[in-house]
Amino acid sequence: xxxxxxGQPRDPALxxxxxxxxxxxxxxxxxxxxxMVEISASGSALLAVSVLALVLYGVISxxxxxxxxxxxxxxxAGLAGGGIANALIGTALIVALAAVIxxxxxxxxxxxxxxxxxxRSRSGRALKLVLDLMQGLPTVVVGLFVFGLLVAxxxxxxxxxxxxxxxxxxxxxARSSQEVxxxxxxxxxxxxxxxxxxxxxxxxxxxxxxxLGGIAxxxxxxxxxxxxxxxxxxxxxxxxxxxxxxxNLFGHGVPNIPVLILTTSDLAIPQGxxxxxxAAFVLLAxxxxxxxxxxxxxxxxxxxxxxx
Amino acid sequence: MSFDARDRSRDLADVxxxxxxxxxxEPPHESANARNGTQQATAREVVFDIRNMSVHYGDNRAxxxxxxxxxRNLVTAVIGPSGCGKSTFxxxxxxxxxxxxxxxxxxxxxxxxxxxxxxxxxxxEVRRRIGIVFQRPNPFPKSIYDxxxxxxxxxxxxxxxxAWVKQALRHAALWDEVQDRLRxxxxxxxxxxxxxxxxxxxxxIEPDVLLLDEPASALDPVATASIEDLMRALKSRYTxxxxxxxxxxxxxxxxxxxxxxxxxxxxxxxxxxxxxxDAETIFRAPKDARTRDYVTGQFG
Numbered sequence: 001x002x003x004x005x006x007g008q009p010r011d012p013a014l015x016x017x018x019x020x021x022x023x024x025x026x027x028x029x030x031x032x033x034x035x036m037v038e039i040s041a042s043g044s045a046l047l048a049v050s051v052l053a054l055v056l057y058g059v060i061s062x063x064x065x066x067x068x069x070x071x072x073x074x075x076x077a078g079l080a081g082g083g084i085a086n087a088l089i090g091t092a093l094i095v096a097l098a099a100v101i102x103x104x105x106x107x108x109x110x111x112x113x114x115x116x117x118x119x120r121s122r123s124g125r126a127l128k129l130v131l132d133l134m135q136g137l138p139t140v141v142v143g144l145f146v147f148g149l150l151v152a153x154x155x156x157x158x159x160x161x162x163x164x165x166x167x168x169x170x171x172x173x174a175r176s177s178q179e180v181x182x183x184x185x186x187x188x189x190x191x192x193x194x195x196x197x198x199x200x201x202x203x204x205x206x207x208x209x210x211x212l213g214g215i216a217x218x219x220x221x222x223x224x225x226x227x228x229x230x231x232x233x234x235x236x237x238x239x240x241x242x243x244x245x246x247x248n249l250f251g252h253g254v255p256n257i258p259v260l261i262l263t264t265s266d267l268a269i270p271q272g273x274x275x276x277x278x279a280a281f282v283l284l285a286x287x288x289x290x291x292x293x294x295x296x297x298x299x300x301x302x303x304x305x306x307x308x
Numbered sequence: 309m310s311f312d313a314r315d316r317s318r319d320l321a322d323v324x325x326x327x328x329x330x331x332x333x334e335p336p337h338e339s340a341n342a343r344n345g346t347q348q349a350t351a352r353e354v355v356f357d358i359r360n361m362s363v364h365y366g367d368n369r370a371x372x373x374x375x376x377x378x379x380r381n382l383v384t385a386v387i388g389p390s391g392c393g394k395s396t397f398x399x400x401x402x403x404x405x406x407x408x409x410x411x412x413x414x415x416x417x418x419x420x421x422x423x424x425x426x427x428x429x430x431x432x433e434v435r436r437r438i439g440i441v442f443q444r445p446n447p448f449p450k451s452i453y454d455x456x457x458x459x460x461x462x463x464x465x466x467x468x469x470x471a472w473v474k475q476a477l478r479h480a481a482l483w484d485e486v487q488d489r490l491r492x493x494x495x496x497x498x499x500x501x502x503x504x505x506x507x508x509x510x511x512x513i514e515p516d517v518l519l520l521d522e523p524a525s526a527l528d529p530v531a532t533a534s535i536e537d538l539m540r541a542l543k544s545r546y547t548x549x550x551x552x553x554x555x556x557x558x559x560x561x562x563x564x565x566x567x568x569x570x571x572x573x574x575x576x577x578x579x580x581x582x583x584x585x586d587a588e589t590i591f592r593a594p595k596d597a598r599t600r601d602y603v604t605g606q607f608g
Contacts, residue, residue, distance in 0.1 A: 118409075187446040191506070194404065195459035196436025196513060205458060206448050 056284070063281025066274045072282070076243050080264060080271035084279050086245040090254040091283075094158050094237065095227045097249060098165035102226075103219050106170050110177025110215070115189075115203050128178075134171040142167050143232030151236050158246065158254030161237030165226040172225060176218025180211045213301020220294035224287045230258035257283045352379040355517060355547045356401060360415030363396050365408060370396045372573060372580040373415060376566060383539055383548045385562030385587070387555060389602070392568040393579020394551045395443075398519050401549065402438035403431050419517075436463070439515035443522040445502035447494035447509070452477075452486050455494045455505055456512045463513055472512060479545070480508035481538055500531025507538060511546065518542065520550040524557065536561050555603055558587070565590040567599045 010016075015024070023031065074083035109127065117124030142164050150160040184207050192202030208215075233256055240246065240253030242263070257279050265276040356378035363371040371393040378384050386394045396405065403424060405411045417424040424434055447455050456473045465472060473490075477483040482504045486497070494505055503523060510518060520539070524532040539548055539561045552558050558565055565587050571580035583590065583599045594600045 185446070187442065187444060188448060190404070190442065191446045191448065191509075193407070194402075194435055194440045194442075195462075195509065196432055196434075196439070196515075197459055197462045198432055201462045205462065206450075210449050 059277065059281050059284050062274075062277035063279075063284075066278025067281060071278055075245060076275075080267060080269060080275055082243075084257065084260060084275070084282065086243070087255040087257045087260040087279065088282065089245055089247070090158060090240075090256040091227065091258070093247070093249055094161045094233075094254060094256055095165060095223060097159070097162035098169060098226060099219070099223050101162065102166035102169035102173055102222070105166075106173025106219070106222070107177045107215060109170075109174035110181050111203060111208070113174075113178045114181040114184075115199070115207065128175075131171040131174050134167070135175065137167075139164075139168060139229050139231040140235075143235035146232060147235040155251060156235075156237050156239050156253040157251055158237055158249030158256075161233050161254065161256065162249065164232035164236055165229055168226045168229055168232070169222040172222035173219050176222070177211075177215045180214030180218065181207065183214070184210045213298055216301075217294040217298040220290050220297070224290035224294070227290075228258060228283055228287055230262060233259050234262070352382070354378070355380050355420065356549075357418040357421075358401075358416070359418065361397075361400065361417055362414040363393070363400055363405070364410070364412040364414075366410035368410075369573070369576065369578045371400075372571065372578045374581045375415075376581065376584045378547065378549060379564070380547050381543055381545075382563040383543050383550060383561050384564045384566065385558035386549065386551045386566045386568065387553065387558045387602075388568035388579075388582075389570065390553065391579070392570050394553070394568055395521055396579065397566075397568065398521055398549055398551050399440070401517075401519060402440055403434050404440060406431060436513065437515055438517040438519060439510035439513070440519040440521060441503070441506050441510050441523050444526050445499055445506050447497070447502050447505050449493065449495060451491045452494050452497070452505060453490040456508050459509065459513045465513070476508040476512035477505075479511055479542065480504045481534060481541070482508055498531070500527050500534060503527060503531065503535060504538065507535075507542075511542070516547065518546045518548050520548065522551050522553065525553065532557070555591075559591050562587045567594075567596075567602060569598055569602065 071083040072088065073085050075086045076082040076084070109131065113124050113127060117127070146160050146164040146167070150157070150163060188206055188210065189202060192206045193199070197205075237253050237256060238259050240255050240259075242255060242260075244255075246252065246254040261276045261279050261283070264272040264279070266272070354377045356376075358374060358376050358378070360373040360375055361371070362369065362373045374397065386397060388394050399405045400413060401417060401419075401424070405413075413425055419434075419438070423429065448458065450458065453473055456476050457469050460466075460469060460472050474483060474487075477486060482501060485501060486492075486505075489496075494502065497505060503526075507518075507520075507523070524535045527535065536557060539550060542548060543563075550558075550561065563586060564584070566584040567582045567590060568579050569582045570577040571582075573580070583594055583596045585595075589595075590599060591603055594603060600606075
């Protein structure tokens with residue numbers, strides 16, 4: 001353009017606007033790169049899905065045959081016979097106790113971060129960092145820590161297992177609660193403040209109910225994640241009487257599914273593998289149900305908020 | 309005349325009896341528009357005695373030293389162009405600005421003779437007596453009933469809660485529209501209804517003063533008219549301070565008008581009180597040229 005103004009010919013480096021509208025210059029190379037990135041991205045997505053599909057296929061094809069009513073309702077018998085009822089009950093109790101410990105503390109951490117620590121406060125940022133570090137903590141280390149705290153010199157127990165699992169759950173619940181609470185509009189907090197009502201009442205009466213669906217979802221996902229944790233349980237709840245049902249979590253080890261899967265497959269006999277696959281199938285099914293349930297709760301709470 | 313909150317709250321438990329002590333040393337303001345507004349106002353009870361109140365956000369001065377008195381049972385309108393400190397002014401009266409980072413207040417805000425920013429003052433108690441309604445309707449995602457009942461319930465006003473809620477909704481002119489669906493979500497109401505619900509929510513705890521921060525600016529003309537009717541009806545029970553950038557609205561509802569504008573002070577432009585008088589004076593015979601320019605539409 002400049003060339004035209006002072007009467008000079010057009011700069012030959014500039015494209016000729018009158019040329020046909022086909023790919024020219026490096027556009028061909030750029031299109032190829034574009035294609036490559038697209039293929040590798042969708043290929044990776046496909047790979048992730050197929051890994052899950054393979055795991056599911058493996059567990060279902062091998063585990064489904066072991067599954068029966070008696071498998072779920074009877075205790076183990078002999079070396080590798082009977083069902084997994086006691087381990088199911090044990091896992092349910094341990095995970096429930098862990099949730100009782102971690103859910104309130106986690107939600108309160110989230111409330112502290114969004115409602116009481118200022119947006120840029122030092123303590124808030126420190127807590128976020130700690131939670132993120134906790135989330136990245138290898139579960140083996142968690143197991144070792146709880147072993148030293150509660151088991152060393154004493155006995156393994158279901159309680160120690162619950163404490164270990166609650167440490168796994170806590171950062172997940174705290175961070176997800178914080179994220180959901182941060183989505184509650186500030187105008188609602190302001191409205192509660194403006195009514196001459198104490199801050200904590202505003203939090204409990206207005207902010208928390210508004211975010212409840214999302215908080216419940218985060219908590220269920222964290223519980224499902226912790227339910228399958230094996231490493232910490234090997235340290236602190238790996239020794240137990242395999243053939244009896246334990247309803248008391250204190251003072252002795254409690255049978256549980258993750259350790260059962262490990263020990264039965266460790267037997268290296270066909271019946272042991274079959275039981276391990278069966279137990280894996282049950283564990284996977286429970287976690288899947290929890291996940292899908294959590295997502296349904298979230299979808300429902302979103303829908304209710306929009307239509308009401 | 310001193311204000312005794314304890315006597316007042318005891319009376320308040322008795323629904324239906326209005327415990328407002330009124331001093332009527334002169335005929336009602338409206339019938340005396342011809343007279344000089346400031347003169348007659350001196351005989352009214354002063355609710356807010358604001359002395360040299362200035363506001364900073366960090367290093368930024370938002371409001372220059374402002375001195376004015378707000379009188380009981382009047383509608384006092386705060387008008388002015390955008391960014392002139394109207395909202396800062398009104399939100400400073402019940403300490404809503406305390407949560408704004410860097411907020412600093414100079415001078416004094418005396419409420420019935422008590423310093424609102426005094427050391428022993430409890431913020432929650434301040435807002436208990438000085439309610440505020442914001443620009444955008446912000447009902448809680450709860451039922452209509454629970455929106456109104458939430459604050460009284462939390463403040464221990466549990467006896468006869470239904471009657472409280474009904475009365476607040478009546479006074480906010482919303483009862484007829486919602487009485488059949490009190491359990492429905494407040495979010496199902498229209499914008500104008502939501503704003504009246506917010507007013508009902510604010511008056512359900514029987515405050516002494518009602519601050520309205522541009523209550524109609526997000527509403528259509530019909531809803532605006534109903535909010536204005538409401539202000540006229542409510543001023544016999546409450547002292548009302550309303551921020552608006554709509555001059556017609558101020559002219560329709562206000563007894564007194566404070567005009568704020570931006571003034572060049574040092575290197576920055578700072579919100580400044582230009583003129584404060586009764587509505588008649590501000591709209592018919594303003595003393596300051598800037599007020600005249602603004603109300604006649606010359607700028608802003």
